Amino acid sequence: MSLLLGAHCIDTGGIPMAARRAGKAGMQSLQIFSAIPKFYNDKVGVKPDRLARYQEALAEAGIRPEHVIVHAAYVINCATPDEEKWNRAAAALAKEFERSTALGVAGVCFHPGAATDGDREAAIARVSEAMRRALKAVPASHTRLLIENTAGAGTTVGRTPEEVGAMLAGIPAADRARTGYGLDTCHLFASGYPIATSRADLTRVLDEFEAATGEPPAFFHLNDSEGALGSNRDRHALIGEGLIGADAFSWLLHDRRAKGVPLILETPQEHADIAEDDDTPDPWDVRSVALLRALAKEPPRG
Template identity: 80%
Template structure:
């Protein structure tokens, strides 16, 4: 089953985001749990807010396990700067705590940048931040999920090996609480030729699954304004970027797209090339803009 959704604005509160998603016929949803430009390491979630959110999800026909929270953009869990790392680690733990309180399927985060440090050590610092978050947040079905990066500058998490290095730093008895997701724009910008052919796309997914030992927990479906290997994190509407519509048709027919949140960032408009290729597998031809 394809769980198509989008990142919905939460003007009026996160229950309103769920209602917008339901009104648009979505089966998955992504939200922020706090203002994404700040660390929010002191921000909690009130029980009545959780209850209203779950009521709205039920009305929308969206299961809480199919909701992803996107962590704050400012977190850099890869930095060698101890003060900045400590604040980022605390922010990540709080994101995980809020997401667990909301009862969602996972919280995804950008690993960050090594800046002047070694990339391997940077990945190890990300793993340490994840371990700290896991240690302070009670066991639940909410997972802590790494999002692959576009590879700009010294950002880590671009390759299967880097994502695997972070996940391998998690104790085995906590590993089920973690995972990763893939953004198609980030893959393309990082130099993975997902638009070349179905076989090329499949190979990329295989490489990530082989390195990490598991398939992605979510997908961000974004075309790319930047060229292949440009390292530019510039999203475009599906079918209007340099990835093109065909690759999304191939992706949605891959087994790994089944049963996980498929999230479009920004306005969701499925273009004709994608609709014509994917109509047989349930991708709607048009959907309102949020």
């Protein structure tokens, strides 16, 4: 099964332009925002004309809808003990799920949030409840609701296999297949998982997440790390230019769990400002995809 390499492409000009930039870079997968990520967007829908333009651009790019991931808004904190904030976060997650379903994507990934009162067990239960509400709000969706592991800063939950597994364990059996999780390499490294030490260590970490959840990841975010191992710093670097290094990505690309799922770059862009009608892919994205393809063709390093 082939590797589905892609990136969270700049969406200046709208998500159709993000798709066109991905297509021009020869990507097989894509990550987008369904709405402005700095806001809850709990009342924002997907207009038919926007959906049609996106679908047309995706077809032109040669990217299948089921190889697209939506990243939820950063402000959503489904772990908070604050009832008012939790209700708004849960509503925002449900609306995010609704928009993602309308777009026909593989899944919507979200950061679980923080247990600001220090009660991690209760926070995990609140994340599960927010997921249940979203699943109930959009009952016919083939899009999955996907937890993203965290870098472990402060009181954030979702750092360990056990925490991710506990969130998913709170989903009713009838809906469990509509949920899952994904792994961010920078977050793993920042959380203290030694994925850059050896291929065996990387494999062990992936095994632990698979054992705790009962399934492999539904996507990977491929990010090198500016922060050191265990630093809890969520600072992404270009592949091979951070403290994880290229070897770890070589090991990951040769792991069975990297096959057939979106492998998304969230690395820095050379050109953060681009014209709305410019569908040129970012040069650093193009370079990173080429490097990953080369690593995938070579025998694993180390």
